[in-house]
Structures are given as C-alpha cells and as structure tokens.
Amino acid sequence: MLDHDLIQRTLSTALRTGGELAEIFVEDKASANAIFDDGKVENLSSGRDRGAGIRVIVGDTTGFAHTADLSATGLAEAAEAAGAAARSGGGGVVEVVLTRQHAPRPNLIDVLPEDVAKATKVDLLRRADATARGAGSAITQVTARYGDSRRRILIANSDGLLTEDDQVRTLFTVMAVASGDTGMQTGYQSLGRTVGFELFDSYDVDDIAREAAARALLKLDARPAPSGTLPVVIGPGGGGVLFHEACGHGLEADLVAKGASVFAGRVGERVADPRITLVDDGTMAEEWGAFAVDDEGSLAQRNVLIEDGILTDYMYDLLRSRKEGRARSGNGRRQSYKHLPMVRMTNTYVLAGPDEPDDIIAGTPDGVYVAHLGGGQVNTATGDFVFGMTEAYLIEGGKITEPIREGNLIGNGPAVLASIDAVGHDFAMGSPGMCGKDGQGVPVGDGVPTLRVPALTVGGTA
C-alpha cells in the first residue's frame, strides 16, 4: 500500500523531536451501497476513503495527526505534526528497521465485491422487496439495503512491526412496515459477514425479507408490553447485546484503568453463575467483528473474559498493555485513519451451557420471552444498561403465548450477570452490530444460548 522506504522515513520523521514509539496506520477503503425503497432502486452510491494516521507516544502523552495526502510531503507534514504534539525534547536520528509480519486471515474471500456487476447486486434488492411485500397485504412499505466494503490497512511502528490486513464485509438488510387498525409497526432483519459476494451462496435474501415482514406483521396484533420486574428468557442468538452492554464495555481496560468500570479490581472474583463463560473472539471466521490484525497490528485473538463465572481478564490495546507491562489482546480498534485506536470488543459471546432450552421456558411460570433484542446502551460506571426488545412474547404458565409490542429492558450489569440461573445448550450467533464508543463506530458480533434472567425491569405500558 505504501513504499517500504517511505514508511521508514515517515516513522523516523515522527520521532525526530523525541518520542518512545511512532506508528503509521494507512487505510484504503472502498465501499458500495444500494438502496431499494418505496418500490424502486432509489440510489446506488460508491465511496473511497484513503489516508494515514500517525501517532507518537511519549510517556502518557499521544500526539496524533492524519492526512488524506499519502505523498512523501503529505506524510512528512503529518509526522511532524504528530511529533510536535508529543514533543518531549531529545530525539535525534532514529533508524527504524521493519520486519514484515504475516497475519493469518480468519477466512478467505472467494468473490471480491468489486468483481460483481452492480446489476447483480440490485437484483437481490428487487427480489427481497417482492418477497417482503408478498408476505401479506398489510405490508405497506419495504426498504432493502445492500452494502459492501473492502478495507485494506497497513500498520507499521518504530518497534519494527509491519503488517497488513484486507478486510471485506458484505451486508444485507430489510425493513418492512406493516399497517393495521393499531397504526404502523416495523420489522427488521439483517445479515452480515466478513466475506465477499459468496455470502449469497449460503444465505437467501428471501429469508431475510420474510423474517423482516413476519416481525412487522406479528407486532400488528401484539399486546402492549407489560411493565414491572419479571423473569426474562432470552432466545438463542437474539440477546448477545445483553452481554456486550451489561459487561463487555466494563471489561475494556481503558475504562477499568480510569475507575469508570464497575468491574475494576475484580479479576479472580466470581461475577456470574458457574454456567457462564464469556469470550471475546476476533478470530471467529466470517463473523462481523472478525479480522486478521487489529488496527494497531496485533493478531486477532480469542480471549476468555469470564470462565465458569470467574472474571479472568480485561481487553487491552497497545497503550494499556504498554502501561501495565503485559501482552496486547488484539482489541485495539479504530473507526478509520482519522481516529485514535482504543480498546474495543470484536465478537463477544457466551458459550453454550448445560440446560435444555424447552425446560428453561417450561420452568418459567410467567414472564417475557425475547427472541430478538435491538440496540442497547450502558453506563459503565454504574453498570446500568438499557436495550430494546424488537421481537418478544409473553410467557404464561410456562408456555410462549402472545407477541408483545416493543419496549425497553433495563437492569444493572453485575446484578444481572450474577443472577442468570439457566443457560441452554443451543448457542447461536446474532445479527451484525455497530458498536459506538466515544464517537467511534466499529463492526462487532455477538452470540448467546437460551438463558434466563430471573428479574429484569420491562418498560411497557400494560
């Protein structure tokens, strides 16, 4: 992506006025999106973002500059700006010797999106629209989106690291609107993998469309969600966001170090039922949060965060691991070359447990069954979290009965984690997600088996 000598010169320039570590992150991202809305192909768009971010670290200070100009002059200016920002005195001539490091890909890409005709992508949208509208006369509006991106990155630093990754993502989403006597309801389904266009050999867009439409139709007849504290059973694959919000963010070492996490100082302690093992895994083939190297050049890793209910470790980036004198964990990520990396999750999931899913439901006299959770939010300092139910049902007399309308669930991360009293053996990964932290979004995955929280606050109106 960038000439070897130019990288070396740029790193040397960055360290000319001092500094302990200089790093260059080069990114070249091409993306394509197509929207089918209101019964027609509304818009095709293409984008290209290319540039480099350079940082210099001195003690606890980071200087950072980015540029879209990848010429020798552009890079030298950015390197000087980053170096000046981290000015420490000293410096001099620093020679950087780079060793290329090979990073194994979690999976190979068969069909690059750029090699697929636009007409073929558009046809998928047309099919999804027809299928969703065919699901029932109450379906009054459909929006289908196709998106792909290819993000090539190069990371080099003055410790001699040089590595690259080529990250391909393909996404397909359908939102359906159903209208009835009770007003309008929406249903959404998405499919996303870190693969190319071969995604559609394994998955049928008609299924995505049918699921979105079914969800909207179901809610037309749904009762208002109950309100108050109830047992909540979460279905396989539908509730990984619970763990992402309820404890994942609190296990990010940058928040822990600043005392902004309820899990600070608790490694080695029991934080959950022994049936709970929580993993963050950037190596998971094809999953939305997978990559070969993170945005600081560390290899993706599988990290066990909670093992049999005991908190085992936090997630780290380069800065936190340097500070604490330990290994990085492959969790240093950034939205683009314009952003500084920080500790982020990848694919976060709870391993399958010992319980029979049907027994978990049958053993819940009255409560709520959540087949699918929407987005969520957490206050890491208190552990309080909120997330939306996008497909949920009442459990009455140990049986799943009627669908209920959307509502939020609210709880406290450590309390909920400690209280989970059933974990099914039916693990599934969930939908592709976008995780936001300090204004930066990165793609993430999640997964869970069926599990039960004995008391969670449901924010309905009934």
Added chain:
Amino acid sequence: MGSLSSNPELLDVAARIAEMAGPGEQVEAYVARSTSTSVKAYGGEVESLTQASSAGVGVRVIVDHREGFAYAGTLDEGVVLEALAEARDNATFGEPDEFNGLATPDGVAPADLDLWPEHLADVPTADKVAMALELEKATLGRDPRVTGVRVAMFADSLGEGAVATSTGIRAWGRAGMSHLAVQALANHDGETQIAGGLSVGREVTDLSIDEAADDAVLRATRLLGSTKPATQRLTLVLEPRIAATILSIVGGMLNGEAVLKGRSPFADRVGEVVASPLLTFVDDPTDPRSLGAEAHDGEGLACRRNELVTDGVLQGFLQNSYTGRRSGTASTGSAQRGIASTPGVGAGALAVAPGSGTHEDVLAAVEHGLFVTSMAGLHSGVNPVSGDFSVGVEGLMIKGGQLAEPIREATIASTIQLLLLDISAVGADLEWLPDGSGGVTLVIPDIAMSGT
C-alpha cells in the same frame, strides 16, 4: 496546518465539477474542507493531542431521471474524476423517477450570518492544552465526592463547504466552533456515578471552564445514593436538553421523506391538533443563537424559518428538493448531508417556543413527579414509525413541588403522539444545545414508570 483561506476557492472546485455535466445530464458537487484540534487531558498530563485536516467531495449525477452518487475523502483531482465517473455509472442502475432532479435557484435570499470565529485559527495550541488541563483540575477540586475525571477535553473545528450544480446553484459558507467537555466520576460509599459537562461556543473566549466543570460535578453527584423506585404513575418534568432530544425525534417524524414513504405517524395530519395547545416549535437555521445556524442547506438553497407546530396544530413538513417536488409543495431549504451521502431531509435548528415560568416555577407546581436528568436507550426504545416510546430514566423524584431523592434503573413508556398531546406546562427557560436545537422545561402528567 495553516488557517483556511477566506475566499471561496472551494466554490470554484465545486463549480468546475458541476460544469462537466454533459447534454441531458445534471451534476451536483458538494465539496467540504475542515481543520480541527482536540486535546484530551488526564492525570494532569496531555493524554492526546490531535491535529487534523480533512477534505472531500460528494458527486450526484441525474440523467434520464435516474440518480447515482459517489464520494471521495480527498480533493485529489484524479480521485475526484473517478468519483464523477462512478456516480455516472451508478446512475445507469437507478430506476427512473420523474421527481428526481437537483435543486434550482428559488429566489430566497440566504440569511446574512456571521458564523466564522475570526480569532480561533490564531489561538496557540499551548493555550488549548492549558484549557484542557485547567478544566480537569477545576472539575477535581469542586467537590470532595468527585474522585476522578475520565477525560477533560478541548476541541475545535473550522470548516467550509460549497455546493455547485449544473442547474445554477452556487453556494458557499464557513463556520467554526469550539468546545470544552469533561466527564466527572463521583464516589460515595463504594458507589460510582459518571456524568459529563459541556461548554460550547464559536470563539475560545465564549467558553467557560467553570460552566463545564460545574455541570459535570452537579450531574455526577446528584445521582449518588440513587435507588430503584417502585412501579408507579407520575408526572414527568423534562429538563431543556431532554425536551430538545425528544423534539428532535418528533422533527424526524415531520420529515417529508418519511411522510411520502408511509413511515410517519403524522402523515395526512396537517391542520390537525397533534400536540398540546401550549406547544409551538420551529426549525429556523437562520437564528444566529443556534449552533446549527447555516445560510444554505445541503443542496445550496437558502435555509429559512419553518414553523412545524403552532399552538399544537401541525403546520407542515420539512422538505428537500425531491420530497418538495414529489409532494406538490417545494423545498423548505431543509436538505441535510455530509460528503458521503445524498441529501436527506432534516431540521438544522429545531427549537421550542418558550412558554411561561422559570424552571423553578414549573417544578413548584408538580405534586408527585420525576425530574428526568438522563434518558438511555433512545436509539433502541423509540420507534419513529409507530411512535412507540420506552426508555430508561434517571433523575430526582419531585414531592410537593420540591426535588427529593435520586432514582435510577427505571423505565418510562408511552407513545410520542400521547406525550405531545399531554404536555401540561412549557417553561420559558430556552436553552440552546450543542447540536443546534433549543429546549425548554416540559411537563407531562400521568406517565407509567416501571421499577421494582
């Protein structure tokens, strides 16, 4: 990274692209450029100092009523030409829509706004660093319960943008802003609370370290000792910033695109009562008090004052050129965009018309209620199509007109439609927020709150 030039060279860049339109083709170029600085302080040191400049172009092509779009995160000539070629190619896959088309000059004169901080570009980096460090120190020294600061930050940006089309649009504008932000950690009896404070302005001299520090400290400490309340019905009192957040969601529902596509619960309701007669709200990006003020919208038309709800009656919807044409009205100058997308429709400076009474007057009239200080889960808990509303809340209980104990881990649920109709008091305490919106204290009685 020197300061930006003051002559609209950027408009020439946009115009050159627009003039490449072939016969039967419409071309629009939106070009933007910005420089920014951000300083984060932590533990008495500079944690990070970022200096950046960005530029990019979005190109829209319409031919035979088909639309295509492409963008590039650079003004590098070769890449810009590639974007034009891509947009042309993309247009061949769009479906014809008789209403597709770029904006054309509509004779509305742009407001004369002064949004450019003349002195910001000359402020030395050392002064910005000092402000961030001082903010951290000020926040830590204010209350013994404040035991840490997650981050204290100074940030600024200077940007300019230009739109040119082959249909005769030529628009250029520039603006700058700076802000201080801090997140304070408060501890008491082993419980931790975190909350942020802000101070926003155009020039550095508009900023107040005390305002940001006080705000963060008040917000972090007042929730210490909060407990989960019992499930009950009560009156909600929304502080101005939360009222503004909810009205932004309503603004999204009054978007001409959502209406045309059957996704707004307010479609077909113009002229009807949709809110309490106490409520009037307006989107007016020509109001210089708003930090969202702009002379031109994303298609280069003049921004203008649009009254959306007057005394509870729905007046109309926000439109861009496409939705205006298709709905048989006209653009309201409400096209919103970045370089990476085609123009959508949205409010730039949505604000509630002030009612009567100070914040304290409004509170004093509430017998049993909740003063909401934060809402969580708005992105997952509000459905902009159905209007269903369910969010997490924190705040202080109100008893006999007085603020009482703090609560957390509760949710409230209703629908946006009901919330608007039920508003029983509108404060006079208009507060302009960093996102450009303006809020006042709102009171909504008889809301279901779920707790234990």
